[in-house]
Amino acid sequence: MVKSLSKDLRWRIIYCQAEGFTQNEIAKRMYVSEATVNKVCRIFKKWGCVKDPFICRVGRRKIFTTQDMSALKSLVKDKIDWYLDELVHEMEQRTGKLDVNN
Known part of the structure; x- marks a missing residue:
């Protein structure tokens, strides 16, 4: 099972990118892969938030419309x-x- 990054860590990645760090430097500082940094930055660039809003939620489906x-x-x-x-x-x-x- 894949552990997801906390929202705080995702925002730290974005802040580091805004300060001018490269994705390689951010990955080393945050102890995550460069692919993860790239993914978080791409989502932020596209949606303006750190988590993709269209990824389906886990759990029971809502029955109320x-x-x-x-x-x-x-x-x-x-x-x-x-x-x-x-x-x-x-x-x-x-x-x-x-x-x-x-």
């Missing part, structure tokens, strides 16, 4: 005194998605 979230927001705004189980039941009715914990 933006329409579901707006429905939930309006429901919570209208029914401020409802209990959580009542909100869940109403959301199940509105979206057709069932609560897997029941």
